[in-house]
């Protein structure tokens with residue numbers, strides 16, 4: 262799994278830093294290439310020479326080393342890596358990451374990277390449990406950072422509790438997991454598994470007009486669909502995103518087709534076909550008003566409360582799933598359920614004729630609608646998989662990796 266993978270290790274300054282030597286050795290044994298940046302504090306705990314001999318590469322440590330900035334700047338260090346590991350992730354490093362500080366080479370690389378980041382925290386139990394650290398941890402998780410450990414046990418300072426650096430085996434296993442759920446066919450970032458493939462995604466709510474100023478809508482934020490679009494571009498796909506009105510930044514490289522109503526979304530989605538992959542995350546309004554008023558409806562002393570006459574909208578997912586010509590090779594629908602999540606998703610898979618359903622529980626209190634985390638089940642004709650709670654970005658990456666694997670396997 263790790264053969265040829267390029268891991269940039271940010272070695273933090275904590276008593277556990279020496280344990281990283283084993284991790285680096287283990288990663289290299291599995292075929293990974295490791296390049297290490299040491300923070301100033303890290304050098305108090307281990308010597309750059311030991312790190313260099315184990316990592317097999319020069320150790321980087323000073324942002325203002327002019328030779329390195331000309332030969333290989335901080336941007337290049339991040340760009341050259343497939344993934345970054347921060348360990349031991351001290352309370353200070355986590356705070357800097359969460360707040361976007363960049364006052365040395367390590368933190369500058371962390372801010373400059375768009376690669377996945379894994380962190381293995383290690384610190385005194387009280388520092389770990391401090392609300393400041395926990396808030397930073399939450400921020401980092403929401404941004405898609407994978408957190409390994411910390412373990413619970415006796416600490417160097419004599420206290421007991423969570424805060425010990427995860428063991429080398431656990432850190433290495435986290436990399437195996439990371440690459441196992443990563444797209445097939447990436448070798449050093451050269452071959453992108455969805456290069457040359459088209460992905461059409463619907464996202465956001467639809468607005469169904471009542472009159473020129475009023476409409477029927479729903480709480481969909483579009484975050485999950487936009488995250489999927491970003492993940493699909495990262496795998497080399499050409500992505501068109503048919504989007505209802507949302508307030509989410511458009512990811513680089515994504516072509517957005519803005520729409521308002523379900524019928525516009527249907528027409529735009531069809532116009533984006535053929536595509537190898539269709540992903541339907543939009544929360545399409547089930548009904549629209551039969552005849553929206555031409556003028557703003559007035560409330561006067563005499564007027565009666567108007568009755569809205571509704572009619573059903575077209576089902577975009579079902580229509581595209583059942584196309585004879587231009588049906589995408591893989592059609593993935595979403596199902597937001599408030600009860601019997603799996604059974605309802607299975608029934609929906611059959612009813613709509615799609616290949617996969619990504620089902621999630623949006624009952625009150627789950628915070629999924631509008632939030633940035635999600636717990637999903639993937640339902641296919643072969644069975645179902647329950648994924649643990651993760652950020653919408655992580656769901657997107659994992660989902661696109663699985664989609665790429667499926668499409669490439671059946672190509």
Ligand code: C5P
Nearest residue numbers: 541542543545575576577578594595596
């Ligand atoms: O039937 P339900 O709305 O629960 O189905 C959800 C799935 O169907 C989602 O993938 C959604 O994008 C899609 N859908 C659609 N057009 C509709 C209704 C739902 O594409 N009119």
